[in-house]
Amino acid sequence: MNPATSPKISPETPGFGCSRYAPVQFLPGATKFSEDSILCDPVEIVRLLRRFPQITRELKAATEPLYTGGRKRMRGDWSLVFLAYMITGLGDMDRFHKRWASSGLWKAAGFKEAPSGPTLYLRFVELEEYHEAFEQAAHDLMRRARQHEPMVGRAVHVDGTGISTHAALEHFCPAGRGCKRAEKGGRVPRVGDDLVGDIRAEENDRPEDAVEAEPSNALTLLTDAEVAALGFAKEHLSWGQTKERPFAWFKQGDHYYRLRDTTASPRMYGGGAGRKKRFWNGWNDITVTDAFTGAPMVIEVTTAREQEWAVYPDALTKTHEALGLWPQLVSADRGFVTKDTYEFNTRRGIGSALPWREPRPGVRRRHLESEEFDRHGIMRCQHCGGPCDMRSAGLGFYIDERDEPRVRGRCRIGGTDDCKETQSVACAREWRYLQPLALTDEVFHQLTHSHPSTERVHLHLRGRYTQGGKETVMRNKRFGIGCQKLRAAAVLFLEWFRLCLRNGWLGSHKLRNESAPRIRNAGERLARVIKARLQSAIDLPYGEAARRAGLGKHGPPGPESPRRKKRK
Secondary structure, eight states, X not given: OOGGGOOOOOSSOTTSSSOTTSOOEEOTTTTOGGGOGGGGOHHHHHHHHHTOHHHHHHHHHHTSOOOOSSSOOOSSOHHHHHHHHXXXXXXXXXXXXXXXXXXXXXXXXXXSXXXXXXXXXXXXXXXXXXXXXXXXXXXXXXXXXXXXXTTTTSXXXXXXXXXXXXXXXXXXXXXXXXXXXXXXXXXXXXXXXXXXXXXXXXXXXXXXXXXXXXXXXXXXXXOHHHHHHHTOOOOBOTTSOSSBOOOEEEEETTEEEEESOTTOEEEEEOOSTTOOOEEEEEEEEXXXXXXXXXXXXXXXXXXXXXXXXXXXXXXXXXXXXXXXXXXXXXXXXXXGOXXXXXXXXXXXTXXXXXXXXXXXXXXXXXXXXXXXXXXXXXXBOTTTOOBEEXXXXXXXXXXXXXXXXXXXXXXXXXXXXXXXXXXXXXXXXXXXXXXXXXXXXXXHHHHHHHGGGGGHHHHHHHHHHOTTOOSTTTSOSSOSHHHHHXXXXXXXXXXXXXXXXHTTOSTXXXXXXXXXXXXXXXXXXXXHHHHHHHHHTTTSOOSHHXXXXXXXOOSSSOOOOHHHHHHO
């Protein structure tokens, strides 16, 4: 979305029915599907879906290819069968076919009899081209949920994880180069997923200026010309077909590797100070989770060669497409925190509850404050240097006539006659501080305090659908990012279909969840911020304006926190 064409946004954005600064709520048990046996039965899910043709009609039409002649297909809805397959939590199509071949699933999906295993495989592969149809059906369900509960999508959490491919990386240096490792042959060892998570967490702690556009440990992908020049032979399928079975070829240092899954990206871990090289192969999974229901709204599967912060705009844009409006509040991990992320959110009126990430080594919040704003995002009066009120009526974040975001405030101290006037400052002055949220807002801390709990969403999706499986027994056996995108889209649809049924937001299905919404806990975070402001005397006038008014010290930044002094 172009910021220049974005609509005017105020703190009371239409659609959510509340101010941006209203407490963040959540609905306990919204996605606790295990309490309702019907919602966990694949056959019953298919029957329920056929009871709502307004939901499945467009999905069926979008996933059926046009008839171009030849033998006609079996009658039945393959999109419903695939959704049932996802409900079973089986990552292997052959196991699914054998286990459910004699069940009532096929009749419920409109088939006269169960098809053969190869037919099921071909139809499921064919559905990969239509993953966007499942996403659109999921978006329709999200909008239906919002009609009943406006808090859906008001606040979201963004988190990332990795998806491992079942393909193994092979060491394959050209013959004649004397590579002892290549002579041994075989697959290179995989790195443990827990270790990968720890290493990526350390990478996210690095300052913003140290972040690369592409991960430094990603293997270099070779072009077709480079592969041909090295003389690598292309294998043919073992059952005699002439179609070539491609590899993706990579280089790391002086060594070459190949991977059967041409859409996955390998990364290398270790290899220094006597440590053995190990590799991780797969994709990134960026999930946007609704803070109210705890259900995923977007699951963006991308190549592992992209950094999380680079995928963030696309993930939030898909959230906008699903809801028809932008969320009011966003929380995310440090891996998503860049100056561009703050700007993206602020231009769309989204409050950013993000952890601090150093722009450069050693740069803390206090180092970026000025006479216009302090380290916690509070405006300073241009007449006396005191803090401004930014939350009373008519104050706070707004979009000016030039479609530029600004923050408006009024001096709280009133040290001079001019302090009674309203003042404003452009958010572009410092995107990290001058945004719809400040560190003194309770909603900021409600989101950051509850953000770690959203990581359980990845665990639930693996347990329910084997989506994003990492271990050998949970990985999907089919290669390709298309399969992962289809599974992710089907998960979105199933989560919101079952959620709408469980909470009485769809048809006449009996309400199963009778819990009332509750307010998120902010912990002690806000109290610590207030205490730090008192210790730093930052609520008193400072800067050149304070000197002119004869009210306080001058020379920004303001007084240094005693807590920070002790750490030096």
